[in-house]
Every structure is written in structure tokens, then in C-alpha cells.
Amino acid sequence: MAATTTKTQGKTASLSRWIQGLLCGAALAWMPGYALLVGVMMLPMIAVYMMDSRRGEASARMMMPYTFAALVHPFHQLWGADGTIDASVMILMNPVTCIIGWCAAGGGWFVLELALFGVKVLRQFQVKKRKREIEKSLKALAEEWDENAVTVDEAAPVAASS
Amino acid sequence: MAEGEEFGQSETTDSQAITIDGRYVINLAQRLPDFANVPAYGARDSMSPTTEMLALAPETFVPARANAASFIQIRSPYLLPVRSVSDVSGSVWILCDSPPGIPLTETSGWTEASVIDRVIVPLANVLHTYHEAGLTHRAIRPDNVFDPGGKSPACLGPALASPPAYYQPDRFEPLTSAICPPAARGNGSIADDVFSLGALAVWLLGGCEPYQKEASGVHLEDRIQKGSFAVLASQLSLSPDVLQLLAAMLSDNPTLRPTPRDLLNAAGHKGFVVRQSPVATAALLLGSARIRTGRALAWYAVHHRQEFVGLFVRGVVERWLSYELGLTQATSRLSQLPKDAALGESGNPASAAVFMEIIATIDPTMPLFWNGMWLWPDAMGQILTTYMSGSSGFPTDPTPIAFDLLRSGKIEKFAQITAIPGQAAACRLAQKAVHQVDVSKPTDVVRLPYILNPLQACLSPRCVSRRFSVPLALLQWLNTNPESAQGANATALLDIHMTSFLVMSAVRNRLIDHFTDLMIARNTWFLDLLLLAKLQHLYMTGMLAGIGRKLLPHLSPELKKWRSRSSRTERGERLATAATVGDLGLMYELLHDVQGLKQDQLAWSAAQQQTAQLENERTQLQHAKLELQPAVQNEMISLATAVGVVCAIGSLCAEMVF
Numbered sequence: 001m002a003a004t005t006t007k008t009q010g011k012t013a014s015l016s017r018w019i020q021g022l023l024c025g026a027a028l029a030w031m032p033g034y035a036l037l038v039g040v041m042m043l044p045m046i047a048v049y050m051m052d053s054r055r056g057e058a059s060a061r062m063m064m065p066y067t068f069a070a071l072v073h074p075f076h077q078l079w080g081a082d083g084t085i086d087a088s089v090m091i092l093m094n095p096v097t098c099i100i101g102w103c104a105a106g107g108g109w110f111v112l113e114l115a116l117f118g119v120k121v122l123r124q125f126q127v128k129k130r131k132r133e134i135e136k137s138l139k140a141l142a143e144e145w146d147e148n149a150v151t152v153d154e155a156a157p158v159a160a161s162s
Numbered sequence: 163m164a165e166g167e168e169f170g171q172s173e174t175t176d177s178q179a180i181t182i183d184g185r186y187v188i189n190l191a192q193r194l195p196d197f198a199n200v201p202a203y204g205a206r207d208s209m210s211p212t213t214e215m216l217a218l219a220p221e222t223f224v225p226a227r228a229n230a231a232s233f234i235q236i237r238s239p240y241l242l243p244v245r246s247v248s249d250v251s252g253s254v255w256i257l258c259d260s261p262p263g264i265p266l267t268e269t270s271g272w273t274e275a276s277v278i279d280r281v282i283v284p285l286a287n288v289l290h291t292y293h294e295a296g297l298t299h300r301a302i303r304p305d306n307v308f309d310p311g312g313k314s315p316a317c318l319g320p321a322l323a324s325p326p327a328y329y330q331p332d333r334f335e336p337l338t339s340a341i342c343p344p345a346a347r348g349n350g351s352i353a354d355d356v357f358s359l360g361a362l363a364v365w366l367l368g369g370c371e372p373y374q375k376e377a378s379g380v381h382l383e384d385r386i387q388k389g390s391f392a393v394l395a396s397q398l399s400l401s402p403d404v405l406q407l408l409a410a411m412l413s414d415n416p417t418l419r420p421t422p423r424d425l426l427n428a429a430g431h432k433g434f435v436v437r438q439s440p441v442a443t444a445a446l447l448l449g450s451a452r453i454r455t456g457r458a459l460a461w462y463a464v465h466h467r468q469e470f471v472g473l474f475v476r477g478v479v480e481r482w483l484s485y486e487l488g489l490t491q492a493t494s495r496l497s498q499l500p501k502d503a504a505l506g507e508s509g510n511p512a513s514a515a516v517f518m519e520i521i522a523t524i525d526p527t528m529p530l531f532w533n534g535m536w537l538w539p540d541a542m543g544q545i546l547t548t549y550m551s552g553s554s555g556f557p558t559d560p561t562p563i564a565f566d567l568l569r570s571g572k573i574e575k576f577a578q579i580t581a582i583p584g585q586a587a588a589c590r591l592a593q594k595a596v597h598q599v600d601v602s603k604p605t606d607v608v609r610l611p612y613i614l615n616p617l618q619a620c621l622s623p624r625c626v627s628r629r630f631s632v633p634l635a636l637l638q639w640l641n642t643n644p645e646s647a648q649g650a651n652a653t654a655l656l657d658i659h660m661t662s663f664l665v666m667s668a669v670r671n672r673l674i675d676h677f678t679d680l681m682i683a684r685n686t687w688f689l690d691l692l693l694l695a696k697l698q699h700l701y702m703t704g705m706l707a708g709i710g711r712k713l714l715p716h717l718s719p720e721l722k723k724w725r726s727r728s729s730r731t732e733r734g735e736r737l738a739t740a741a742t743v744g745d746l747g748l749m750y751e752l753l754h755d756v757q758g759l760k761q762d763q764l765a766w767s768a769a770q771q772q773t774a775q776l777e778n779e780r781t782q783l784q785h786a787k788l789e790l791q792p793a794v795q796n797e798m799i800s801l802a803t804a805v806g807v808v809c810a811i812g813s814l815c816a817e818m819v820f
Contacts, residue, residue, distance in 0.1 A: 021362075042623055045811030058796070059358075060805045062799050062802050062806060063806070063811060064803075064806070065803060065807040065810040066809060066810070068286075068806075068813075069812070069813035070813070072813045072816075072817045073813070082727070108802060111805050112798060112799060112802035115798040115802055116790060116795065119794060119798060121789065123790075127783050127786060130779075130783060131780060131783055131784075134776045134779060134780045134783075135299050138773060138776050138777065138780075141769050141772065141773050141776075142773075143727060144727050144728060144769065145766060145770075146726065147724055
């Protein structure tokens with residue numbers, strides 16, 4: 001049963017690869033300008049996907065909306081220039097476009113790291129706070145249950161003054 | 163003596179005067195010479211100001227006689243009247259009339275007729291009254307008999323102000339009493355009083371020579387060998403009638419002496435027949451002594467114990483008693499006793515018991531002999547009291563004697579054998595007392611004087627001079643007097659004497675049923691608090707702030723039973739308040755709160771658990787890894803994605819707008 005499921009999943013994965021490959025090929029064939037723009041803008045994403053073995057796919061997927069956000073304007077420009085390959089090269093030749101696109105991907109990565117760091121800091125703060133509370137409770141308990149503390153001699157002046 | 167009379171303010175007008183029974187005023191400033199060895203003060207009767215009176219203050223170690231109340235009932239024209247015996251002021255006071263004349267010690271020139279008419283007959287009259295009442299006087303000696311002068315009969319001083327025969331010189335005491343230390347003489351019998359009267363008459367007829375410097379025990383051996391009459395009156399030249407009378411009175415066998423009733427007719431010169439005790443023709447040799455009577459055998463047996471036991475084991479003693487003295491009953495009783503050479507060893511309770519039985523059997527009129535000491539059982543309380551005073555008059559420490567003899571029940575044997583009336587009852591009384599005050603170890607015998615003599619003042623060395631015979635007076639003194647505080651190394655407020663005295667008084671006042679209801683096992687600050695709190699409640703003394711303050715600093719160890727600091731503080735404050743007020747009951751309750759202590763214990767256990775949990779958690783936190791879990795990472799990725807999506811939408815919107 002399990003083997004069947006794995007087999008099915010493998011089939012689906014390879015099928016989606018095939019479809020992705022076909023779509024990429026079709027895009028290169030029919031819309032080379034758009035494909036070039038998208039390809040260049042997505043370079044960091046692809047690099048991450050290929051180099052980060054641990055969570056490459058998830059990181060790449062997370063970077064996708066950022067890159068998309070950076071792609072909107074150049075895409076619009078390319079659309080305005082009828083999607084020609086020259087226009088695409090022109091847009092890409094503008095360093096601002098590339099820098100923004102790639103920085104957007106980096107921004108996504110940065111946001112993730114920032115969130116993780118924030119979580120860690122929060123976690124550490126919580127631990128320290130709890131430790132302080134424990135210390136305080138232990139001290140109070142030790143004082144309350146100290147066998148050699150107050151004697152009647154200490155208590156006597158209190159009562160006498162009262 | 164009686165400086166600290168704080169107690170009984172209603173009876174006291176000021177610090178120098180005490181009023182007794184609402185009419186007798188004792189003037190403490192007017193100290194008189196001792197009256198028959200008892201400290202005396204001036205007193206007056208406010209209803210009859212012309213009557214001269216004496217107030218006697220018996221000292222703690224020589225208390226008034228146990229049955230003093232019975233003595234007040236005795237009235238006789240020849241007896242100094244005792245008006246009152248009272249302890250309402252906190253200590254015992256005996257009020258009697260001043261003597262009508264000088265004591266006989268200061269008189270001289272007595273003739274046979276004057277001695278018989280003015281001394282023997284009137285005093286026999288008094289003794290007859292005593293005998294009828296079942297009492298004995300036991301203080302007939304020249305300084306306690308008074309001569310009003312002229313031809314008036316002599317007047318006998320009071321008997322109740324000191325222990326029986328305590329101050330009697332040997333020459334005025336019969337042998338059976340003189341061989342005992344003064345404290346061990348006991349109440350004796352009326353025959354002993356008759357002997358004292360005879361000895362007094364002999365002394366008067368002998369010229370009233372001073373006897374005070376006579377060492378005790380000097381004539382004892384002579385008297386044992388030759389007889390008391392022969393030793394005391396041999397040098398007198400008397401008429402045959404008087405000689406017979408005195409010989410009968412001074413007989414060493416109490417059963418052979420005349421009764422007081424016989425003596426009432428002494429003035430009629432009625433002849434008295436002197437009956438003789440059996441005397442052996444063949445003497446028994448014991449050491450260097452030649453013994454001819456049972457009494458002498460008993461006395462020498464004690465002094466030459468090893469030799470005596472040698473003869474006894476061989477049966478020589480039995481044969482001698484049987485053939486020479488005709489004491490067949492004693493012989494048969496002796497034959498039933500174990501004949502063991504170990505009897506010669508003193509200090510062993512078993513051999514002491516058998517030896518006691520042998521001595522009592524040989525002469526049933528002799529006192530009890532136990533481990534080197536002659537004593538009468540009814541004197542047990544006074545023996546212990548006198549020993550506590552540091553007296554060196556005892557041949558051995560009487561504490562183990564009292565313990566072994568009474569607790570083991572060996573005294574029962576003596577009660578069966580003795581021929582002296584009243585001694586069997588005295589033995590039973592002493593044994594009963596031992597069980598009543600729960601004497602379970604030798605140190606417990608200090609409780610006995612209080613049960614055997616209700617007028618026994620507290621024997622604590624700290625308040626001996628105060629003569630406290632009433633518990634309230636002692637409590638008041640402890641409460642108010644700074645001297646009552648113990649030294650720095652003290653382990654308790656009270657001592658064993660005070661404790662025994664207070665508890666016994668409560669038993670006597672019927673505030674508790676049994677001695678053990680109130681008695682504490684030992685004296686510690688906390689147990690003293692328990693006892694004093696109960697006494698405060700029983701006697702309704704009111705607040706005892708002084709005692710509370712003295713106890714308070716020493717109760718910390720008890721307070722430490724509470725483990726919680728806050729409840730300790732709170733309890734300490736309440737304890738201090740109760741001590742300041744003087745509510746000992748509340749103080750005890752605060753320290754003996756079983757429920758509270760249980761709760762404290764539970765709270766402590768809970769706190770221990772909580773501490774363990776917290777420490778465990780702290781350890782876990784110290785070793786906790788800061789690595790984020792995959793789920794959190796995925797969450798964060800989703801979050802970053804969401805932010806990206808928002809950016810993308812924002813970017814799209816911005817592109818559409820501009």
C-alpha cells in the first residue's frame with residue numbers, strides 16, 4: 001500500500017517536472033523576452049533552490065512573492081514594449097532593475113531570518129524571565145522554611161512595643 | 163525567716179506583722195530566743211491583749227509534725243495550750259501561750275516528793291490524754307517542761323513544733339529510739355514518752371546537771387549491756403518505792419513500762435513491780451562482747467556482722483535463744499530463714515532484707531535495721547528531709563535505703579514481726595505513699611516527705627529560708643521575686659523539690675486525683691510551663707506575668723518546632739504578648755498546638771516538593787537548547803511568505819495606480 005503511494009507520488013512529481021519543463025520550453029519559445037526577464041530576475045531564487053539543500057525549495061517558494069513584487073514594474077515596462085527580447089535586454093541593462101529584483105529575493109530571505117531571530121530572542125527573554133521568577137520563589141521558600149530564623153527573642157520586642 | 167510574706171495579703175496588715183485566724187497578730191520584728199529549739203516570735207491575741215503568746219516558725223528541714231491538727235485538740239491543764247496551726251500566710255505558724263515559768267533546765271533542788279507530785283503525775287496526766295487520743299508527745303526533756311514556781315505542777319511544752327524526738331538528747335530516749343539517728347526516731351509509742359518522763363525524773367533527782375555537751379551515743383553500749391536504768395540512775399540514792407517506779411519507767415522493754423494511767427497514782431507511792439526481761443546465764447561471745455539479752459544480741463549483731471552470721475549459719479544463735487532465753491517462737495522463725503554466708507555482706511538488698519528479718523525476730527521491739535542504719539518506718543519522710551539538709555548524722559545515704567526498702571515491699575516482713583503497736587500501719591502507710599507518688603527511681607524519693615507530712619515546706623534549696631508550705635505562696639514568690647530566677651546555666655525554672663511540692667499540694671487539695679496526673683517527667687523550661695499553666699488554672703491564681711517573663715527567653719527551642727518562619731514569628735509575637743500578660747495557659751497552648759503543628763508539617767512538605775520542582779525546572783531551563791523546531795521554522799517561512807505576498811500585492815497595486 002505504502003509502496004503504491006510512493007510510486008504514485010513519484011509519478012506525479014515526474015509528471016509535474018515534465019509539465020514545468022514543457023511550460024519553460026514553451027515560454028522560451030513563444031515569449032523569449034518575458035522568459036529572459038523572469039529568468040534573470042529569478043537567478044537568486046534558482047541559486048538558493050540549487051545550493052540550499054536543507055530548505056531550498058521552501059526558501060525559494062518563500063522568495064517567490066518578493067521577486068514577483070519586484071517583477072511587476074519591469075514586467076509592465078516589457079509589456080509596454082510588446083515583450084520583445086531587445087526591450088527585455090534594455091530593461092535588464094538598467095542595473096536598478098536587477099538590483100531591486102535580486103535585493104527583493106534577499107529581502108525575503110532577510111525577513112525570514114529576521115523572523116527566526118526574533119523568535120529566538122523572544123524565546124531567550126522568556127527563559128530568562130522564568131529563571132528570575134524561579135530564583136525569586138526559591139529564595140522566598142528558603143527564607144520561609146529556614147529552620148534557624150526568627151526566635152522568640154526577636155519576636156519579643158515587637159510584641160512589647162505593640 | 164519570714165521576710166517574704168507577700169502571700170495572703172488579707173491576713174497580713176503590714177510587712178512586719180501577720181494576722182492569723184483574724185485575731186492572733188505575729189510581730190516579725192520581735193524575734194525571741196528559740197523555744198524548745200524552734201525559732202520563736204512575739205505574738206498577741208487581739209481579743210485578749212493581756213495574754214502573752216508565742217509564734218513558732220518551724221524551719222523547713224525540721225517541720226511541724228504531720229498530724230499537727232490533732233495535737234491542737236489536746237487540752238490539759240498541764241500542757242501549754244496551742245491556739246492555732248496555720249499556713250494561711252504561706253508558711254506554717256504555730257501559736258501557743260507563753261510558758262508559765264522557767265524551763266526545768268534552769269531549776270534545781272528537786273526532791274522525790276516534788277518530782278512525783280509536780281512532774282510525774284501532771285505529765286502522766288497529759289500523757290494519758292495523749293494516749294487516749296492515740297498520739298505521742300516525744301519531746302519530754304528539761305527545756306520543754308516548765309516550772310511555774312511554788313508548788314504548782316509543771317507544764318509540758320508543745321509536741322507538734324518539731325519532728326518527733328528530733329531534739330531529744332539520748333539520755334531522755336529509750337534505747338529503741340536512741341540507737342536511731344534523731345530524724346529516724348518516728349512517732350514511737352506512749353511507752354517511749356513514759357521512758358522520757360522517767361529519764362526526766364532521774365535527771366531532776368540527779369541534780370539537774372547540764373547534759374547539752376553530752377555526745378550522742380556515749381552511753382549506748384553501757385545501756386545495752388547493763389540496762390538504761392542501771393546506767394542513768396545507778397548513782398542516785400532513792401527510796402525503794404521511787405526506785406521501783408523509775409526502774410519500771412526506764413525499763414528497756416517498752417512492753418514492761420507502766421502506762422500513763424498507772425502513773426496517775428504514782429503519788430500514792432503504790433509499789434511498782436519491775437518485771438525483768440529474760441537474761442541468759444551463759445553469755446554468747448560476739449567479738450569481745452559478752453551477750454546476755456536478745457536486745458544486746460541484736461545490737462552487737464549489727465556491729466559484728468561477720469561473726470554473727472558465722473554463728474547464725476552454724477545454728478548457734480538459734481540454740482542460744484532457745485535454751486538460754488526461751489524464745490522458741492523466734493527460734494522457729496529463724497530456722498526458716500536461709501542460712502547463707504553472704505548475709506555478712508552489707509549493701510546487697512537481698513541479704514539486707516534477711517538480716518533485717520533476723521534482727522527483728524531476735525528482738526521485736528527493736529527498730530528496723532537496713533544497710534547500716536536503725537530507723538522506724540514512720541520516720542522515713544523526716545529521714546529524707548534531714549538528709550537533704552546536708553546533715554551528717556546518718557551512717558549511710560538513706561536515699562537507697564528508702565528506695566530499696568519501700569519499693570521492694572521488704573518492709574512488709576518487718577511489719578509482720580515488730581511488736582510495737584502502730585508500726586505495721588506505719589509500714590503500710592509508707593508503702594502506699596511510695597506507690598501514690600510513683601517512686602520508680604532512687605531520685606524520686608524526694609517526693610516522699612511531702613506526702614508523709616502535709617506541713618512539709620518546699621525543700622528547694624532556693625527557697626528553704628522562706629518556709630513555703632502553701633503552693634500559692636511559692637507561685638507568688640516565683641512570680642514576683644527576682645531572686646527566684648535561676649542562674650545563667652539553668653535548665654528549668656523549677657527544680658525537683660518545687661515540682662514535687664506543687665504537685666503533692668494539688669493532690670492534697672483534691673484538685674487532681676493522682677500524683678501522676680500533674681507530675682512532669684523532668685524539669686525543663688517547657689514542662690515547667692506545662693505544670694505552671696495547669697496550676698495557674700487549678701488554683702485560679704490570675705495572671706503570672708513574672709513567671710511568663712522568666713520562661714519566655716527559654717522557650718525558643720519549642721518555637722523552632724514550627725518550620726515556617728512566618729508562623730514562627732507570628733507565634734513568637736503572640737507568645738511574648740501572653741508572657742507579658744502572664745497567661746501561662748495560652749503560652750502553653752501556643753507551643754503545644756498539635757493541629758497547627760500538623761498543618762505546619764504539611765505546609766513544609768508541600769514547600770519541599772515545590773522547591774524540588776522549581777529546582778528541576780531551573781536545571782532544565784539551564785540546559786534547554788535554543789534550536790527552533792521545524793514547525794516553528796515552517797511557521798516563520800509561512801509568515802515571510804505572507805509578508806512577501808503582501809509586498810507583491812502592494813507592488814501590483816502601486817503599478818496599477820501609478
